[in-house]
Amino acid sequence: MGLIQEVNQLNSKIKFSIILDENPNAYINERKILFITTGLLKYIPNYEALIGVLAHEVGHLENYHITKRIKSISNLRSINKLSTLSVIAASIMANNSDFLVQSMITNQMGIQNYYSSFSREQEREADIFAAQTLNQLHISPEPLKKFLKILEKESFQKGLTEEDYKFSSHPVYKERFDILENESINQKYKSDQKFSDQFFFIKAKLFGFTENDGNELNKYLKNDYYEYANSIILARKGELKKSLIILNNLINKYPKNIFLMETKADLLIPHGYTEEAMRFYQKVYDKDKNNHHIKKTMFEIEYERIEKKHNKFPQEFFYDYSDLLMIFENNIMLHNKLRKIALLLEKNEWVNFIDTNTYFNDISNKEVLKILNNILITSQDKKLINFTKKKIKLIPNE
Incomplete structure (x- = not known):
């Protein structure tokens, strides 16, 4: 994603969220969170195609399509029944307008055609953006x-037939092929083996954790990528020894691939080897401080250990992991655990900060700003002040 933003000189900070869904899909919302389904990652052929798909979604953000879609819904309100409008609005807010194909709404044809035409033009713009990004x-x-x-x-x-695509947000496939063809330029193309390896190992890990039959893997994975996915499946079936033999061989073959070591820790935890897993997680995190997933996993393990032992959380523990509040904004279980620690440590300002999360609490942006501005006035906690300033910048005007 950094490559896409760099070549287009984009300043948007985009976060990722992977959704367990077999349907290949990707979409971005107004909070600049790019959702990618496991189906997309599993069935997309290579990293070059993935970059194209992600560039398409970034194109929606950079062309202000989400804002335009929401305004369009407001304009239609006076000429449409609320029930139909609610379905279309839900589709837009989720940025999953192909929901209209799946539900096959048949009433209010004029409004549907207006909506489809409007969003198709945006899809064309996003396709052009993706094609130009690939060129760059x-x-x-x-x-x-x-x-x-x-x-x-x-x-x-x-x-689905060509006729059905009258109700789809996406242009028909031939038109999309033509856009890619027309926008492409005659040049020498590059391929990065490092990116390719990373992509296929990630793809293999997804297959390993979502498939139960190793025989199916041959359709999508070859050689070491197949072995990697199979080692995960074996561990999930209880054959940890066989799994670790394969995985250790891969770790020795790819000593710089810390992703494999992370997987080893993932496989050890369900079998009760928590301390060993923590050591591997720490090794990986020491080499990659941006691996937020590992930090969250380490927090969960330590939280459970402290809670079972004496329920007395050190202040340092809270501060070490408090940045997860900003990274995993929509994880309610994580927020509740950090809120509990803040309460036990009598950090009321932190409790107030956590309670301003609009994902979980019915609170207006106006009230959120009031609480956050009060924290800025009263708090002496530098880390909390820093987080508060960042959060204020993210709050849209009502």
């Missing part, structure tokens, strides 16, 4: 076209 990165459009063909085949296998 010297990446061939062929992998993305290959993935679109996979989606096209899947759509028609599900029974």
